[in-house]
Every structure is written in C-alpha cells, then in structure tokens.
Amino acid sequence: MRIAQIAPPWIPVPPKNYGGTESVIYNLVEELVAQGHDVTLFAPGDARTSARLVSFFPTSLLGKKGDWSMHLKAFYHLQKSFEQVRAHKFDIVHTHLSSSTDLYLFPLSASLTIPHVTTLHSNFPFDLHGPDDKGGDADRYYMDWVSCVPLVAISESARDQEKLPLHFVDVVHNGIDMSQFPPPGKKRDDYLVWLGRFVPEKGPHLAIEVAKRAQVPLVLAGTIARYLKASVAYFHEQIEPHIGNKQIKYIGPVNMKRKVRLLRRARAFLNPIEWEEPFGIVMVEAMALGCPVISFARGAAPEIVMHGKTGFLVQNLDEMIQSLPGIDEIDREETRLYVEHNFSAQVMAEKYTRVYKKVMRNTS
C-alpha cells in the first residue's frame, strides 16, 4: 500500500522527550515499513524514520519560542504536504491531530479526493479542556470541515465521549515498540509507582493517600508543568509536603531507561485518574514490563487493563487499597503477553491497515 503519513510539525518524530502523538506516529511508520508498505512521512527534517522522509524545513517548530510566524510555518508544512499528496499517487493519506494549532488539517483534507483518515490524538473540541489549551473558540468554526473527514479515535471511551457529530470510522488503540520494553525480570521490589505529569486529574495526591493508608512505599516520577501556575501550586501544596520520608519518594522526570527500570521492578502501577483520559500509554508500558496496573475504571482504562488478569479496575480509593494484597497474584508474563497481543506497534499497524482498506472502499 502506498501510504502518506502527515505528522504535526511541532515535535520531532520520534520525540526527544515529551510527545505521545509523535511516538505513536514513529511506531506506526516503522511497523508499516516493516510490514512491507511503501510509506512516505511528511515531517520536519529532524525526524528519524525508515520511511521516505519529505520535509519542508529542517527542524520541528516547538522548542523555540512560539510566535505568529510559527503558525504560518505550521500551515506551510501542511499546505505543502497536501500539495505533494495531490501530485503523487497514494492509496491513503493518514493525518494526525493532537492540538488546535493544526486545525488547518480539516479544510485542507476536506477537499482531498484521495482516501484519507485523521487520527484524533486528543479530545475534541480542544476549547472545552481547560486553560492549558490554545484553541480559543476556533474549533467551533472548523466544524464545517471536521465533520466531513473520516476520523479514528484512540479509544472507545474517547469516541463515546464525543458530543459533536463527528464521523468516526473506527477505534485504534495506541501501540508501543515492544523492543524498548524487556520482558519481566526476576528482580522485584515492594514499591508502588505513580508516573506522569503532576496535575490533579492524574491523581498523584490520591496515589499518596493509597500508599499512606496501606502503609506501603510509593515512588513518584514525572514532570511538573512549571509554566502553569495552578500546577506548580498543586505540587507545592498537595504533593511536596508528603515527600521526603522513606515511604514516599519523588525521583523527578525519568528517561526511557530509568522508566523501564522503575516500572519493571515495581509491585504495581497506580492510576487513580480523575478524568476521562482518552488513552493512557503509561499503563500499557507498565504492563509490557510485567508490572500490573491498578486503575480507576474511567476513560480508556477499562479498554487497557484486563481486570484480574493484568491488574485491577476499581471504583474508588477504598477499592484501590483493598485490591493491593491481590496484586501479587497477577501473572507478570501473561501481562506482558497481553500487551504484545493488543497494544504492540505491530498490532496497531495491522489495525490501521484494515482502517485504510475500509476508507479506500468507502471512497471509491
């Protein structure tokens, strides 16, 4: 299949640090190439890929101070990508939306005669999701085009939450590169892990409460969103006072190597989320390393964690605490195997290939 993948122009593919969407695109492209497809990736020149790379400028836009010109360059990347797509024979064009900055995608793709599909990597519209986002009220205007474009959701939960009349053709869960996650090892520790961005809706304060009430050690890892006043205040008021003794540790942000070591030796990963998270890749990463996940049964968690087999889905803090003793019964080899069969890049690429065929049938 001749596949065009158009990445957003903001973060390198794969990302150097943060960048969930770019990580998924990287994994998908590598797997599609490995599965014998003819893939062209449209992305800035700092991408690393086994596909044919087409770039319109050398480096991704984020990292420099965002300003007006960046928007024009973002549009340039998309406009030029679509021009090339129109000029060459592709069977399918796959675009990716993770922030409102790339909403141009929709007017550009709405008029495309080549089969095309867009993965919504975030909830939509963006402007309902807090002060963090840059969407303003623009996405309301863009509904003219958004509603015409075939979309893929990253979970059934994300699709079902959608209030707007969007045209979802399928759900494809995000997949990880299994080779980055070694199988479960023999060395084990007795700590629980919480890992993520320190914002209330991801529940690190609840993880602390679980650890304290159950009197078990907890390691917190991840980043503080220092550009958000509310996040900094949250960390100082609700997290910091509990850190420092032997029971509750905070080890800062972790790179891939440290993340793997941390999760692989952990007793369980706690996911006491307080929102309908559309996916939750860290649950998949933990399970890939054999680490069971105990999550609130919200958002995409019930699609990711197999209750009683790869961890537990619970309704509240009490249930999370009560589930702790049972965690050692979970088969860590089976847990990894479950990820391999359901959330590997290979499986994701196969699912997308089926989506592409479906869209191609619908377009012709």
Next chain:
Amino acid sequence: MRIAQIAPPWIPVPPKNYGGTESVIYNLVEELVAQGHDVTLFAPGDARTSARLVSFFPTSLLGKKGDWSMHLKAFYHLQKSFEQVRAHKFDIVHTHLSSSTDLYLFPLSASLTIPHVTTLHSNFPFDLHGPDDKGGDADRYYMDWVSCVPLVAISESARDQEKLPLHFVDVVHNGIDMSQFPPPGKKRDDYLVWLGRFVPEKGPHLAIEVAKRAQVPLVLAGTIARYLKASVAYFHEQIEPHIGNKQIKYIGPVNMKRKVRLLRRARAFLNPIEWEEPFGIVMVEAMALGCPVISFARGAAPEIVMHGKTGFLVQNLDEMIQSLPGIDEIDREETRLYVEHNFSAQVMAEKYTRVYKKVMRNTS
C-alpha cells in the same frame, strides 16, 4: 463588473481609529459601488459598506488580546471567503495584504482560476522591517506562492524597492474620500504641523529642529506606540524635552474632525521622513485641505507632492528650512484640485477598474 473584495479580518472596514489599509478598502468599495459595479465585500460583521457584505464572524479580530486562536479564525475568514468566491461567479477577486498574519492569502489564491489580484499595502517581505513585525522567517517560505500572484503596489517607490521576484501588474496610489476633506478656508494660522506615529523614521525630532532653527511655531499630533519600548524611550528622550513652550506644542492623537481643523489652518505640513515610506496618506490629506507639504524626497513622496505646485521636495534639513519662506506662494486651491485629480477615491477606483480589466485579459 462583479467584484469580490476580501478584506483582512483584523480591523473593521472602515477603521474606528488606526487602519490605513481598511480605510483604503472602504473608500475603494464605496466608489466601486457608486460607479455601478456589483461588489461583494468579505469582511467581519462590524464592517460598514454599501456593497453586499459577507461575514464569517461578527467582529474584527484585533482589539482582543491576540492569541493562537485568532490565527485560526483569520485563516477561517480567508478560507471561507475563497470557498464562496469559487462557488459564485465573480469577474475579479481583489485581496489585500498589510501584515504577515494574512500570508495564507497566497497559497489560497495561487490555485484560483478566477482572475485575481492582491494589493501589497506594506513592504514585502515583512521580516526585513524591524522588530515591530510578527513575520519571523515565514514569508521566505511563502515566496513559492507569492511570486505567482498578480500584485499591485501602492507606489512606484514601493514597487521599485522590492528585491524579490514579485509579479507586479501595476501601481495604484491610495485614494481618499474627498467629502471628508472640505476645501481650503479663509482662516489661516502661522504654525507648521507634524502628524503621525512617534517613531524616529517619521522624523518628528527633525520637524522640531526645523521649527527651532527657523523660529516658527510647530504643532505635533499623533500617537505614541506605547507597546514598543524603543518608541516610548524615543518620545521621552527626543520629543518631550522640547514640548511645553509656546513654540512647540503636542496635542495628542487627533480624530478626523480635529485633524481636518489642524491641517486646514496650518501653514504647511512637514514630512522629514528617514525611510522609504511606501505611501504617506497624511500628505494627501493635508494637500486635500489646501495645506502644502514639505517632504524629504524619499519613498513615495516624489510621487505625491508636486514640487513647487503643492509643496516642496527637499534633500535635507537645511533645504527644508530654506524652503519655508516660499511656502506661502503655493496656491492652496490648486493643491486641493491636484489631490482631487490624482488621489481621490474616485480616481483610485477608476485605476483599479483598469487593473481588473488587465488581469482579466491576462487570465483568459
């Protein structure tokens, strides 16, 4: 002729205060309608026009704090305008560029099969013009499309300064609404006027030097760009110390009524510009009221001021001072008549009609 005019979405047509481009668009549209053309104006809903108005949102974008979403809305305005233009039968589409924020114009219009023309209201590219602009390096990228689009310059000077391979089809000077500018009156005063934005390149400090050395009164009027540190410092250091005595007065920003009164009774308007200003509408406004203009012979000034007839073109400060005694010889009625024949909205609309016909011939 069925004419589509696409205005930028940032400032109302006509502008409430500052907005040279929007003022020109307003005058042009009113005149085209008066001359019997079928005109559709694509502009936000706060436009006032005799043409058919098509709006995609109720108010212009500027005035609120500029943010990312504004870009998406700006693009929305342009994209929707072009969609409508494609769907309806227009003989000509006239677009207007005055800031890099609307560079989207070019990829959108490059593929248009209907005859179209864009007026460059500012120098291009924008990023060569100081820290004031928001263009970054994006316009370099947009040259792909800019070079294909038929352009109109607002002066020969603007056209000739252009270093890039742009496709200019003609020059059309800006025109003013003569009905807003009453003919010269009998009441006269002995002061000189400088009027504009207080930035060094517009030369208010030089106007002060002229007045002091020639020992004549000077009235300064206009705005201080308070958002620009350098402009505020310039005003405090080079202008403010000279204000306050009877000879040099600063009367703040002026509305149309005060501007008319100020210029109509003035002895002359001083224009000691230190840059290649692409036009200079205030020279035209002064002359419409019979007020002669003494300008440095730079930028578009030699195209606007008729030396010895409507004022003087001089090379330097000494020449400006030496020219002062001769200013009372200028015929103020003739000066107004000259503007009527060369810089009225009526003449501008007639010139644009000729440009439209030329572009239509070239396109067919």
